[in-house]
Amino acid sequence: MKKVEVEAHAKINLSLDVIGKREDGYHEVRMIMQQISLKDIIQIEEYGKDTIIETKEKKIPTDSTNLAYRAWDILSKRFNIGRGVKIKIEKNIPIAAGLAGGSADAAAVLKGLNELWNLNLKEDELMDIGLEIGADVPYCIMGGTALAEGIGEKLTRLKSFKDKLVLIAKPPIQVSTAYVYKNLKLEDIKEHPDIDNLIKNIELDNVNFVAKNMINVLETVTINKYPIIQKIKEHMMRFNALGSLMSGSGPTVFGIFDNTDDIIKCKEELETWVDRVHIVKTI
Secondary structure: OOEEEEEEEEEEEEEEEEEEEOOOOOEEEEEEEEEEEEEEEEEEEEOOOOOEEEEOOOOOOOOOOOHHHHHHHHHHHHOOOOOOEEEEEEOOOOOOOOOOHHHHHHHHHHHHHHHHOOOOOOHHHHHHHHHOOOOOHHHHHHOOEEEEEEOOOEEEEOOOOOOOEEEEEEOOOOOOHHHHHHOOOHHHOOOOOOHHHHHHHHHOOOHHHHHHOOOEOOHHHHHHHOOHHHHHHHHHHHOOOOEEEEOOOOOOEEEEEOOHHHHHHHHHHHOOOOOEEEEEEEO
């Protein structure tokens, strides 16, 4: 029986700005997306007429609310496939963490089914389908380093910012993205990221500038409710991180380092009081 295996990589936001609220209630954003080496592994194989999701991670739904299932559902209906699949998810990306784990899995399923079913869809076609699942899915299909605008669906590929040493730390809390955006007061944001200047320095591969000038305006809401996020940021800076930031709506914090000894020491300390800690690289 035919089977495919696809990697689903997490993302971080090297900066995130909210520039307004649309009439439909969504927020207009400008953010720099960056994939990292932390990944889920998705295996897809043909499986009669039904589709099932298997995972050892108990917190993941295995029904139609799972974005990976939605990816199969949309694609199979679009092309009248009429066949089920078994989707196995080896979950390594923390859940509800601001790392786009669910979106990454959905993107991997779209790519995997494109191969399994010989659909021969181009990347931009997969990205259009991905947008029906969620705003982050098109980026997870594209990968690498990108500017995301609109609600996150307008993507511009940037020069690669790969091979940077990054520490990921997820505290033992879960944050609702809806709560964060609902409580975001645009008029109270005192500091916005200079996205255009960050892009210029990404093109120059100036990791020091990028790390020191990262801003995520959603921190104004999330840190207020969960002070542990600020505590993790300060901890990373004490261990000589070039810069530290909350990813997405949180609660995951990342730090960019240029010294292996520093990042290992920081990881060892954080592991005594933080839920999940990983040393990764940008890809």
